[in-house]
Amino acid sequence: MDTSESSDAPETNAEAKAEAGSAPRPRDEARRGWRRWAMDTRPLRRPAYRRLWSSTIVTAVGSQLTAVAVPKQIYDITGSSAWVGYAGLAGLLPMxxxxxxxxxxxxxxxxxxxxLITNTGIAVTSVLFWVQAAAGLDSVAVLMVLLATQQAFFGLNAPARTASIARLVPAGELAAANALGSTVMQTGLVAGPLLAGALIPVIGLPELYLLDALALCVTLWAVARLPALPPLDGSAARRAGLSEILAGFRYIARHKVLLLSFVADVIAMVLGMPRALFPQLAAETYAPYGEGLALGLLFAAIPIGAVLGGLFSGTFSRARRHGWMVIGAVVAWGAAIAGFGLSGSLWLAVVFLAAAGVADMVSMVFRGAIxxxxxxxxxxxxxxxxxTVVVAGGPRLADVLHGTAGAAYGPRAAVTGGGLLVVAVMLALAAAVPALRRYRV
Structure with missing residues (x-):
């Protein structure tokens, strides 16, 4: 571990052991046969973490029902893709x-x-989505307000949810816990939209919102059964104002490994996320395969690769050199994206994007663990x-960057150049600043 960070380790381990409920098994516990390659499920032995993770299985799919229903309803009302884009902005800013x-x-x-408070707020907004759709209001303004409110609750919810994991599992199982959670979320990104597409013609849009609200009831039940998670340092007396937010940024600036973990994600996503160019590539480069088929495969390939990476996360989740794992994953992401840009075959392109998804899963797991x-x-x-802000904002900045570069230089050149830039910038950063290379749990 980088010496600048080593003072935090005893406290972190003590917290995890105190909250996990039972003593962790030895880190080098033998795993035989196929199990050494499969997902590491040790965190699921912790009852509190198991409840939190189980609720994610349901809500990962349920939330995608609303994510599909809102833009579909807005497009049905306005007939304009521009309004769908405005809705994305309306949700991003409050989040x-x-x-x-x-x-x-x-x-x-x-x-x-x-x-409990934020999940209740999200559930109530899902019910209100159902009410407005069932009543046939056909009001874009109402949809925008509800979407902004729901994303505000999500913004309040996400940091608490993820930060709680370190109090529910030991430090040695954080990477495995992140792999379990990330795999479920990526599976939801694949299964949720597919399920929504199948259900809309059968039950209609209003019921999709209602299904999401019902799924959130499972989350509320799981959260209610968690142990209390008060601040360990007596900080409940403080107010969460601007000074506390700024203190967080100062903390990041003082701890290089934390700052570098954020920078690594920005490098990968801003320079190397080519999704804005998928429609053009499907219409031009891969048109002989069928534009609709090509577009669907391009959008699905990265999440599918991430799910596969999660299912076989036993191959990497026990690694202790978390910094090197992040560096290697970002470089692999960039190389896979460059390979995608050079691919004239749709099927080879899908393979490269799936490989990028695996690399993204590895990066998510270890950045989260750090x-x-x-x-x-x-x-x-x-x-x-x-x-949360970096994960949400990076791909949107990438959409602007890649869209502009694709218009200027062509989509394949923009994708390939972006992937190569990821590799070059990440290797240069790792060479120039050793904190990330030295970090180990």
Whole structure:
């Protein structure tokens, strides 16, 4: 571990052991046969974490029902894709603001209580989505307000949810816990839209919102059964204001490994996420395969690769050199994206994108583990708030960058160049700043 971070490790391990409920098994516990390659399920032995993870299985799919239903309803009302884009912006801004504030709140109050409040708010907005659709209001303004409100609750919820994991499992199982959670979320990104597409002609849009609300009831039940998660340092007396948010940014600036974990994600997503060019590539480069088929495969390939990476995360989740795992994953992502840009065959392109999805899963697992293990408990909420903003904002910046570059140089050149830039910038950063290379749990 980098010497600048080593003072945090004893506290982190003590917290995890105190909250996990039972003593962790030896880290090098033997795994035989295919199990050594399969997903590491040790965190599921912890009852509290198992409840939190189980609720994610349901809500990962349920949330995607609403994610499909809202743009579909807006397009049905307006007949304009521009309004669908405006809706995305309406949801992004409150999510960013409330994620930063929510991280500070998560560090100053019982995280279980905050999860109950925010999940209730998300469930209520899902019910209101159902009410407006069932009543046939056909109001874009109402949809925008509801979407902004729901994303604000999500911004408050996400930092507390992720920061709680370090209190529910030991430090040695954080990577495995992140792999379990990320796999479920990626599976939801694949299964949710497919299920929504199948259900809309059968039951209609209003019922999709209602199904999401019912799924959130499972989450509320699971969160209610978690142990209390109050601040460990007595910080409940503090107010979660601007000064607390700024303190979080100062903390990141002082701890290089945390800063570098964010920078690594920005490098990968901003320079190397080519989804804005998928429609043009499907219409031009891969048109002989069928534009609709090509577009669907391009959008599905990265999440499918991420799911496969999660299912076989036993191959990497026990690694202790978390910094090197992040560096290697980002470089692999960039190389796979460059290979995608050079591919004239749709099937080869899908293979490269799936490989990029595997690399993205590895990066997510270890960046998340670094944020939970290298930060002290009183800062974890704010770290997760910034993480939420980076994860949400990076791909949107990439859409602008790749769209502009694709128009200027052509889509394949833009994709290939972006992938090569990821490799070059990440290797240069790793060489110039050793903190990430040295970090180990």
């Amino acid at each position: 960013v603001v409330f994620a930063l504030w929510g991280g500070a709140v998560a560090d100053t109050m019982d995280r279980r209580r905050l999860l 944020l939970l293990s290298a930060a002290t408990d009183e800062m974890r909420g704010r770290m997760q708030g910034v993480f």
